[in-house]
Amino acid sequence: MPTVFLVDASLSMCKPVSLQDRAEPMQIRHLAAEGLNHLLQYMAIHCKLEFCSVVVFSSLWEVVEPFTRDFDALRDRLTRLQFYDKTNIEVGIEGAKHAVLQEWGASCSCQIVLVTDGCTPRCLPQLNSPLFPFPCKLHIVPLCEPGSPQLKASLPFYQKLIDSTGNGAIVLPEGGLSLKSVNQAFVSIGESSYVSWQGRLVCGHLESHVTLCPPPDPQIKRVYDFEQITVKMSDTIEICGFMSIPDVAHPATVSRHLVLPIPAPKPDQSETSPTPENAQLRIEDGGMDDEAADDGKQPSFCVLLHGSLKVESMVAVCKLGASWYGMLYSWADSKKKSNLMLSTFEPGEGSVPWWTSVSSLGSNMIEKLKLPIKPAEKPSYSMNSVVWIRTTGLQADIQKILRHARKLPEKMSAFYKELNRLRRAAISYGFYDLLETMSSILERECTLLPGTQHPEAALQLSHAASQLKVTAGELPDIDTPIAPLKTKLSSSYMD
Template identity: 30%
Template structure:
């Protein structure tokens, strides 16, 4: 769960509060936000909080670091600027920008709750009815994936909020709610708001927010690697189901099936990231520390599969031999693939990054089921176990730095390669491979037309790699550098110049077709 705190920036928050006249509504909103943030961090320890700093004067909003450290969050709230009469506030734009940035960082499957603090008590002349024609004329938030986002408005008076907050509130329905002091007051004696009441009111807001997101329902997570296992917790909580209509599982199992060098994994697509930690200080096991040390020493990541439910092994955590390569290891309960890695080499924090739902392989690695121990591929040509290669082999048909991706069908099974051309895929074995291949193509391009045959062969391989990486701009730069090399050379004979021009036109046509194929 990611909690996002936003303070209303309207000018009426600068007025003194009705019952606490020595404090402005803006200052009281800050105080209430601090108490709510403190309650969330102490209760939902596996979640994190960020504070939105609008910076309306510079038109450059910022998010503070995602954290559950209360003093750090207090300092960020204290640094929020007061509303300015010279700057127009755009709440809709701010909320949209906030969702975009949080989803970009945590992935589209992250669960986000926006907490908007305001004074409430809007004038009835500025409070449009539900069927007000003005509401339909105002722009709505652009369509984004808000299925995992919700909005909670916390007010210091009643449910009547300003028109712009009301519009934003309606756009999040039915995942929006208003928590007002008046509603809390009606169930607690009806006394006017005092500064001492901010504590109980903040506790009420914290309880409501936690219950609405099912924090009373825990999801057990077991991390396993061979015969080693440990109960862990994920922050934010990993909430995925095996199909669209089913409920999220009550228990998950992360099964590590191998390790890859960080350079081999490159930059894969990730939909969500989760902090991996022990369940509690009383239940600390040496397994996570052992895993962290192994990843630090070898500069690797742990490839894993995510399953629903527990294994049929004993309670001691003993696991049978992995059958991951054959795809028979609880295939019916398989939810996702992902990898466990370090957040930063200098920080001892483990992170789980989850691949998209239908991701069963990566173009430059191949299928995940092909990443397996040596004995599963006896007799098959494998990469040499040299420095810089993966600590367990990647199944490939030859020793090229990469191969062609057959029909871009990463998901096909190994049996399909028995008849006809073998299954091949791009597989970079070191981070310098791409740069060396680009330099090779540029060297050959300067020696056209006599090196035209090998030039186009290497260019076709580089084009396959660029398609796999999804970077057509690389091909554009290669074409530009090749043409500029011939433009700066001394004039040659007319016949040779025409031949070079023909080869350059052929090169441009090949690369433009590759870029168009990627766009499709």
């Protein structure tokens, strides 16, 4: 899940403020850089693979540091920011939106940390809902005294930003403005949103301690016909069995995670996560590097599983929690490098439609089923499916019918085939107004026929227009297509 540090670069960020734990005043921009530096230290310990970017804004916006995993480069860039004129949060939101869409698209979840001095313009902009076209969690950190008038005036606007996003929080320094309170405010963002998932990957008597990047959402809810399922990922990924890639056949997934092996926790190690200060000291002393070097010499079931799945072209079906399953597989981002990935299915036993219940799958069952399972009824694929996502698709279908109508009676069979195709789709979608409109179009075409046109054309168009009309209070029959009008003139065109 990428992160955007959206930093206010207005001149008000250069204002000096008095701090409780410092004798000399300090500028707000230095407080912002110090707080973001602590957040980056926390992420370097718990989310090393997080992509971060720095976007500054005033009356304009600028991406001063594109998405990267180099936390040192991010820290260095935060100390060299330039500051300009006035604050325009609407411009900053556009900058963050552009940065995410340009790099990740609209389907990737993102976190935005907005750092400002708590001042908002007198004329507040109109906010669209949702605020971002992608799933987003917004953290707003106003660096000002909790009881200041400017913060009281800005809090309703900040809350509207959070409500428009749908997820996020306003993070205020507790107990007044000080270096300690600012640093703790940014660390609290890391503790709430950058919690790494660590657990065990188990297959029979083999196991390995792994971490997932990005960490899975704590809860995933899916609404079904008569129930709502709430699932939570356990601390154990249990492999249930193995399947060949053709049998899996690309099922729908909820999320995708990189699976990385980690050192096994020591027996005397506390279960609580280390504080950022202690963990940073361990990194500086080289303790973590020594452990990683020793762990590289130990056999790992995670590495064995990855190599086996890659060579055999198979996936491992695994259980993530109560009625929640996923699959492990080898994924290559280039020709030379591949990784072990975990994709999670929709919650429930029947999450993959062409499988049977996941808990009922077995080696004998898979051989008998010959996955993927084909439905009992054999659908007809003689006609393409009707897709009306854009208006151009509907217009193309109507124009195709009219082209055949102008060539009646030679194109009689093609005319009724396309007309019934459109009628069936309109009834299926409940688009009954389209039937009335199509009937009016055919009546108009009938009146515009040239005098040299075959008389059979007018008869067929009038017949089709009358059949398309929907009687008030009655639903049209989708199973009965419109048949051509049988006349003495049409006997030679009905072959």
